[in-house]
Amino acid sequence: MRILFLSYRFNSLSQRLYCELTEREHEVSVELDVHPDLTVEAAELYKPDLIIAPFLKRKIPQEVWKKYKTLIIHPGPPGDRGPNALDWAIMKGERIWGVTLLEASEEYDAGDVWAYRTFPMRFARKASIYRNEVTEGVVECVLEALENFERGDFKPTPQKEHWWNPKMEQELRRVDWEQDDTKTVLRKVYASDSQPGASSKVLGKEVLLFNAYPEEELKGKPGEVLALRDEAVCIGTRDGAVWITHMRERKKESIKLPSARVLGEFLKGVKEDPIKPWEKVDFKTYREILYEEEDGIGFIHFNFYNGAMSTEQCYRLLETIKYAKKRPVKAIVLLGSEDFFSNGMNLNTIENAESPADESWRNINAIDDVCEEILKTPDKLTVAGMQGNAGAGGVFLALTCDLVFAREGVVLNPHYKNIGNLYGSEFWTYTLPKRVGWEKGKEVMENRMPISSKKAFEIGLIDGVFGKTPKEFRQRLKERIKNFINSKDFYEFIEKKKKERTSGEWLEEIQKCREHELEKMKLNFYGFDTSYHIARYYFVRRKPHFRTPPYLAIHRRLKFSL
Numbered sequence: 001m002r003i004l005f006l007s008y009r010f011n012s013l014s015q016r017l018y019c020e021l022t023e024r025e026h027e028v029s030v031e032l033d034v035h036p037d038l039t040v041e042a043a044e045l046y047k048p049d050l051i052i053a054p055f056l057k058r059k060i061p062q063e064v065w066k067k068y069k070t071l072i073i074h075p076g077p078p079g080d081r082g083p084n085a086l087d088w089a090i091m092k093g094e095r096i097w098g099v100t101l102l103e104a105s106e107e108y109d110a111g112d113v114w115a116y117r118t119f120p121m122r123f124a125r126k127a128s129i130y131r132n133e134v135t136e137g138v139v140e141c142v143l144e145a146l147e148n149f150e151r152g153d154f155k156p157t158p159q160k161e162h163w164w165n166p167k168m169e170q171e172l173r174r175v176d177w178e179q180d181d182t183k184t185v186l187r188k189v190y191a192s193d194s195q196p197g198a199s200s201k202v203l204g205k206e207v208l209l210f211n212a213y214p215e216e217e218l219k220g221k222p223g224e225v226l227a228l229r230d231e232a233v234c235i236g237t238r239d240g241a242v243w244i245t246h247m248r249e250r251k252k253e254s255i256k257l258p259s260a261r262v263l264g265e266f267l268k269g270v271k272e273d274p275i276k277p278w279e280k281v282d283f284k285t286y287r288e289i290l291y292e293e294e295d296g297i298g299f300i301h302f303n304f305y306n307g308a309m310s311t312e313q314c315y316r317l318l319e320t321i322k323y324a325k326k327r328p329v330k331a332i333v334l335l336g337s338e339d340f341f342s343n344g345m346n347l348n349t350i351e352n353a354e355s356p357a358d359e360s361w362r363n364i365n366a367i368d369d370v371c372e373e374i375l376k377t378p379d380k381l382t383v384a385g386m387q388g389n390a391g392a393g394g395v396f397l398a399l400t401c402d403l404v405f406a407r408e409g410v411v412l413n414p415h416y417k418n419i420g421n422l423y424g425s426e427f428w429t430y431t432l433p434k435r436v437g438w439e440k441g442k443e444v445m446e447n448r449m450p451i452s453s454k455k456a457f458e459i460g461l462i463d464g465v466f467g468k469t470p471k472e473f474r475q476r477l478k479e480r481i482k483n484f485i486n487s488k489d490f491y492e493f494i495e496k497k498k499k500e501r502t503s504g505e506w507l508e509e510i511q512k513c514r515e516h517e518l519e520k521m522k523l524n525f526y527g528f529d530t531s532y533h534i535a536r537y538y539f540v541r542r543k544p545h546f547r548t549p550p551y552l553a554i555h556r557r558l559k560f561s562l
Contacts, residue, residue: 001150002027002046002047002048002050003027003050003052004029004042004043004050004555005028005030005053005054006033006042006051006052006053006064007030007055007056008033008055008056008057012130012131012135013073013134013138014055015413016135016138016411017054017138018030018449019450019451020143020452021146023454023455026146027554029554031043032547032552034547039064040061042556043064043068045556046555050068050069050070051068051071052070052072052073053073055073056072057083059108060072062106065105069149070103071101071114072109073099073101073138074099074102075099075134076098076099076100077096077098077116078100078102078113078116078159079159079163080109080162081108081110081163082108083167084167084168085165086129086191088191089121090129090187090190090191091168091188093187096119097129097133098118099116099117100113100115101141101142102159103156109162111159112156112159113156114141114144114154115141115144117140121133123187123190125189127194127339128338131339131388136409139409168191174188175188175200175209176200177222177223177235178238180238181240182214182241186212186242190212193212196208197209197248198210202244202263203266203267205262207248207262208249210248210305211245212243212244213232213242214240214241214243214284214285215241215284216240216283218234219236219240220236220241222236222237223235223236224236225263225267227272228270228272229286229288230316231245231259231312232260232286233267245258245259246305247259253541257348257349258310275287277290277291277320278320287301288302288316293329294478295478296329296330296331297330297331297481297485298329300320300333300335301335301336301337302320302336304346307336307337307340307342308347309342309343309345309346309367309393309394311359314369315369318370321373322373325377329380330380331380331381331481332377332380332383333383333384333385333481334382334401335385335387336388337388338388339388339389340388340390340394341384341386341387341390341397341398342391342398343390343392343393344392344393344397345367345393347539347540351536351537351541356536360532361521361525361526367425368514368518371396371397371426372427372510374400374401375430375501376501376510378500378501379494381403381493381494382403383477383481384398384403385405386398386404386405386407386410387407388407388410390410391412392414392415392416395413395414396424396425396426396427397426399426399431399461404463405462405463406462407465407467407470407473408453408454408468410465411450412450413450413451414444414445414456415444415445419539420524420530420532420536421529423517423520423521425517425518427513427514428445428517429513430513436459444459444461448549449551449552
């Protein structure tokens with residue numbers, strides 16, 4: 001079937017759907033919502049059997065949905081209407097929420113229902129619920145609808161009742177430290193993450209808040225900045241305190257950054273309150289990296305916001321890996337977080353630097369240091385457990401481990417091309433051909449489209465896929481590793497690994513790989529071609545697209561070839 005996606009951005013949900021449908025042998029072309037006239041043109045060029053709109057910010061032109069069957073994804077149950085469905089669900093404390101696949105109509109979110117799913121609401125960030133519960137529900141809805149559409153006799157259900165929730169303005173999102181208790185602060189920040197942020201005043205500065213965590217130990221006056229930890233700040237509430245990891249100044253062209261970088265000199269005199277990843281605490285607090293041991297296995301959780309790894313975060317992760325290597329464990333497992341494994345370099349902190357080129361160079365070297373430390377682990381099994389999505393350098397960080405497993409539904413973007421044709425590093429020129437060969441490796445690096453964890457397993461990029469939920473994935477991963485490290489095969493594996501990883505020939509090969517990749521990356525950062533810097537600027541500042549890239553739009557490529 002020929003399916004056209006209409007989407008404001010090719011976001012995580014769109015990418016997951018793309019993988020699910022193309023792997024079922026449907027042809028999917030993507031048109032970004034740049035202008036209504038271009039949307040009409042895209043439909044006429046492609047002449048799809050079906051249009052699906054995963055993520056929109058405005059109405060689809062009538063000329064399109066009246067001519068082509070058009071299904072719209074709404075992140076709310078049947079009857080819910082309005083542009084901020086998840087935001088309102090979190091703010092109202094809904095216990096059950098849902099997703100609906102409905103037919104396009106003249107009135108917003110009023111079309112007949114083709115499928116819907118409901119789910120229990122976690123008290124969590126909007127972006128996390130969207131990437132997990134919403135996305136899983138949408139996949140089920142779309143697959144059900146396709147089956148009914150192909151059958152030809154399906155009649156969707158009209159919506160009998162409805163309620164309208166308007167756009168949620170900043171007045172409702174605003175955090176008032178004097179009036180709001182901890183749960184209210186969390187609710188406002190959760191409902192506003194990852195866009196548009198919850199407005200507030202911190203140390204006299206107007207900011208937008210992102211990514212909050214409860215704090216049970218530290219106490220202070222409402223609005224007072226009580227402590228710093230890993231560039232996050234702890235702020236007193238009416239009845240306790242919260243950690244805010246990221247902020248953005250409330251002014252035009254500002255970007256989202258670690259809170260300490262936004263507040264800067266305003267934090268003079270605020271105490272540091274570090275917690276080492278391996279330190280045990282018996283209260284709720286913010287932990288960017290957590291190291292745990294169980295049954296001879298060391299687990300490293302690194303919860304980097306949106307999967308982006310700044311230079312400083314890489315150093316902290318590196319310290320944790322070095323600590324784990326000295327511990328009496330047989331295996332070290334990198335787990336990332338439930339939402340992301342890793343997306344490589346932190347483009348926001350790079351964009352904010354006095355010299356983005358210099359900071360890019362520092363950042364890629366820091367990630368390479370992490371990768372090299374993993375590769376140079378001769379006496380332990382190293383495992384990557386990808387609970388969440390991964391992109392670019394994050395995929396190749398995982399591939400430096402001996403074994404790589406991913407949860408079902410995880411989406412991988414194992415390429416660097418979409419950020420200004422970066423060459424890439426993280427030892428991909430060693431790990432990728434070792435897993436799939438040079439021919440398949442070249443194909444992987446040239447392909448700009450996402451692949452599912454299932455597809456990655458089929459082509460040999462990773463070693464296994466299992467688990468519907470992050471919790472189930474971690475449980476099954478632990479059992480697999482435990483069974484292996486307690487088998488006779490493990491000792492043979494380690495002896496072979498020791499022999500390889502301590503040889504002069506292997507060490508020289510690794511060094512050459514790193515030098516070669518960094519030589520190419522230096523050209524990306526400092527050379528005459530500024531594609532990387534332009535692409536990073538547009539990405540970080542969330543500039544809207546002025547056209548749909550040809551690699552997304554089959555219909556645009558067809559037009560060009562004609």
